[in-house]
Amino acid sequence: MTEWTILGAGALGCVMAGLLRQRGERVSFMLSARHRGHFHPSLDLITLSGRHELIQSQPRFPEQARQVECLLVFTKAYQVLEALKGLQGLPTTTPIILFHNGLGVAEQVQELFPHNPLIAGVSSHGAMKEGDWLVRHTGKGETWLGPQNEAAKSWAHLVKPLAAALGHAEWSNDITLHQRRKLAINAVINPLTACNNIYNGQLLEPRYADVLEQLSEEVFQVMANLGDTEEQKDFRRRLQQVIELTATNYSSMHQDLIHGRKTENEYITGYILAHAGTQPVPVSSQLYQEIKRRGG
Ligand SMILES: NC(=O)C1=CN([C@@H]2O[C@H](COP(=O)(O)OP(=O)(O)OC[C@H]3O[C@@H](n4cnc5c(N)ncnc54)[C@H](OP(=O)(O)O)[C@@H]3O)[C@@H](O)[C@H]2O)C=CC1
Numbered sequence: 419m420t421e422w423t424i425l426g427a428g429a430l431g432c433v434m435a436g437l438l439r440q441r442g443e444r445v446s447f448m449l450s451a452r453h454r455g456h457f458h459p460s461l462d463l464i465t466l467s468g469r470h471e472l473i474q475s476q477p478r479f480p481e482q483a484r485q486v487e488c489l490l491v492f493t494k495a496y497q498v499l500e501a502l503k504g505l506q507g508l509p510t511t512t513p514i515i516l517f518h519n520g521l522g523v524a525e526q527v528q529e530l531f532p533h534n535p536l537i538a539g540v541s542s543h544g545a546m547k548e549g550d551w552l553v554r555h556t557g558k559g560e561t562w563l564g565p566q567n568e569a570a571k572s573w574a575h576l577v578k579p580l581a582a583a584l585g586h587a588e589w590s591n592d593i594t595l596h597q598r599r600k601l602a603i604n605a606v607i608n609p610l611t612a613c614n615n616i617y618n619g620q621l622l623e624p625r626y627a628d629v630l631e632q633l634s635e636e637v638f639q640v641m642a643n644l645g646d647t648e649e650q651k652d653f654r655r656r657l658q659q660v661i662e663l664t665a666t667n668y669s670s671m672h673q674d675l676i677h678g679r680k681t682e683n684e685y686i687t688g689y690i691l692a693h694a695g696t697q698p699v700p701v702s703s704q705l706y707q708e709i710k711r712r713g714g
């Protein structure tokens with residue numbers, strides 16, 4: 419049985435580790451230097467039904483990269499490269515699966531590990547960190563995997579154990595489409611909620627109707643120019659659904675900004691700006707600059 423090594427023991431990485439362990443999968447965590455010399459307690463996973471489950475896993479450090487069989491990367495987009503640079507001993511046959519939000523990182527990972535199967539993952543599970551080694555699974559979602567290079571094309575079988583553990587996992591040969599569709603939602607909800615200091619559901623208040631409309635239009639047009647054939651009404655319906663489903667949540671960008679952490683602005687709204695071409699994207703530009711100005 420393959421051992422899944424999780425790089426990024428944060429909210430989502432810990433929930434995924436917990437779900438895999440619950441199905442009897444072998445799981446280890448590739449930890450950052452700050453965990454060295456510390457006692458590594460069991461992970462306390464609060465399930466969707468509110469039950470606490472203690473999860474045992476194997477701690478590992480970068481010098482053990484040679485032993486990694488399958489690497490699942492759950493760091494923030496801006497942490498991926500730094501975290502992977504420490505794993506130069508990784509066997510060239512080990513698949514690397516990137517789960518961060520936003521786009522633009524995989525190309526750099528490909529340069530760093532040109533021979534490894536490189537897979538993109540898109541997950542809509544919800545996870546929240548409530549303390550040290552204490553995470554809450556806040557929402558069950560879909561998980562899509564797909565190849566980012568030639569070497570990855572023969573790894574579709576990975577979805578079978580993942581589907582058994584996560585409830586859903588599917589392989590898509592057009593994973594970029596899934597990534598862009600998720601990014602489009604994030605590019606509307608995240609910067610608007612972060613800059614206005616509101617939870618997701620407040621976007622449906624009449625005072626945000628105009629800006630929501632303008633930003634949705636900008637993001638939709640950029641994606642359409644990139645070749646996405648989704649109709650605008652379907653995009654708006656999807657957006658509305660996510661806002662309603664996550665109405666009481668603060669978006670990840672809101673939480674990062676309010677806690678003084680770096681955001682994924684560069685990989686979400688930055689991606690929209692970088693791919694706008696000649697299309698004007700004034701709302702995205704303004705939000706991008708505002709988040710930067712506030713240190714995010
Ligand atoms: N949370 C959610 O519900 C969802 C999140 N996502 C996406 O998944 C990604 C992860 O999100 P989330 O789990 O919330 O983020 P977190 O910040 O909770 O987790 C990231 C983790 O990565 C670890 N990390 C950073 N650098 C390194 C390194 N060099 N070596 C080892 N570990 C490292 C951090 O550990 P340390 O503290 O030790 O530095 C941290 O625990 C993001 O891109 C997010 O947008 C996608 C869907 C849902």
Ligand SMILES: CC(C)(CO)C(=O)C(=O)O
Pocket residue numbers: 519603604607608618660664667668669670671
């Ligand atoms: C879907 C959404 C917007 C939920 O808050 C999200 O993915 C995020 O906050 O990053």
